[in-house]
Amino acid sequence: MAWDENGEGGTPAGPLAPGGGGIFGSSPAEKAAAANDIQTELEPNTKRVSDGAKESTDTAARTLDGWETASGLKKVVGAWDQQVKVLMGRLSAEKASLRRTSGLFLRNDVSTGDNLRGVRSNIDGL
Template sequence: MGNFDEEWARIQADARERVARTRLDSAGDGQGSGARPGLGADWGAKRAAADHLDRETLPGVASAGERPVDSLTQAASRLAGWETARGLHTVLERWQAQVSALRGQLEVESNALRSTASDFQGLDAELGHRMRALNPSITDPE
């Protein structure tokens, strides 16, 4: 492991390299790079991701979350009267709270993906309608 000065010099060199690689879209001639192929929002993919969360991930989390419950409960009952039993109950309560929090967060993410997909689709349709109203020669790319 090098000394502080060597490490500091390497960190500074890495930072300079990152800055040199960074190019703002308006750099150069001021025209920007314009739209790139494939740049857009794929609302179908967002809905598919939400469906996957609902159909695969959430049930899997629920199932995995229940696996240790019986064994922890049984172990705690066998150790009744011992501090270990109380500790196992605490572990179980925290485990269930964490599983519940994870399921809640996954549901929030699923809802956010669906909402974002709907928002993007609606905005895309609205902008397309406005553009065609201004210039009827503009056609829908789909």
């Protein structure tokens, strides 16, 4: 939904919205920029922060060795690792999807054009 200056909903935003002009919400350049941001900002920063949190938690667990808290922290680290792997996989998939999208749209447009050129009308040849 598009929101007005009062924060109230209006017409749906997007290419099919009234007055939308029939254009996509982002260009191939914007998709490439988003994919690059994932690669250069989100992925490395997520890994850096994750590694720092894991290291700190591992250190705390070693310091508290022999206490039940250490066992709990070790379980937390295992769950954290799994969640970070899922997040990193999702970021990678989103990056790849953004990079593939422009090519898919182009191939679809070319294919549609080829199919339409093959359609014959009853007025052809008049």
